[in-house]
Amino acid sequence: MRKWILPIILAGVLFGGTAVAAAAPAPGYNQFLQSLEAILAGAVMPVAAERQIPVFSPAIASRTALVVASARNLLGRQVVWGGASPAQGFDCSGLVQYVYRQAGVNLSRTADLQFMVGRTVAPADLQPGDLVYFSTYEQGASHVGIYTGGGKFIHTSFGQGIVAFGDMSDTYFVNRYYGAKRVL
Structure with a gap:
């Protein structure tokens, strides 16, 4: 028994x-x-x-935690168009590419190409580590961030000039939301 x-x-x-x-x-x-x-x-x-x-996978959970932790560690870094490293600064897709590489996932360099990878996720089903996309300066996926939970995501804020938290309920992002993908 x-x-x-x-x-x-x-x-x-x-x-x-x-x-x-x-x-x-x-x-x-x-x-x-x-x-x-x-x-x-x-x-x-x-x-x-x-x-x-x-179903739950400990390997995926640890990689997701690594992605979110790596992104949090880059908060406050300088935003630079075309930047893809802590030393030079980041643009949105450079940040995502760098953070995911830390977790062993190779992604393309631009937001529109990154959007072509992974499974589509409904806004109500977002989980930490998912990628959230917005149409900002051009049609399609032109801005990307890493969802951290609680309606927040980490991205490159050109307005603030640093890697910062964004809010999914902010009118700016609500009006420009393009979709979300799960890579892990």
Whole structure:
């Protein structure tokens, strides 16, 4: 009975329910263990023929944390058109390219090309580390930032002249929002 308690409690925690220590039927137990192993390995569990639900992956979570932490460490750096390093300063896509490279992800150099990578994310589904795009000085994705949660993102603010927080609810950004992508 003891060998069943931890997997059942873990399943309850992972699936947001309450865990009850009870013996699972033998045929379903093997399937349960396979599902649990897949969850812990960061696999995608099939739900229906066309729909898949991504499950928690510790590797992705740590890379996401690294992206957000790296971006936060660059707050206050100088904004320079064409800049792509802490030494020279950053423009928006240079900041994103640099931060993601720290997490082992190579992205193109410009916002419009970066927008072509990753999965589209609805505004209500934004998670820290997602890239948010805006149409600012030209049509399409011409400005990019890194979403940090709570409606905030880190970007290059030419108005302030530094890498700074932006607010998704700011009228300027609301009127220019172009889309969001999840790269990790």
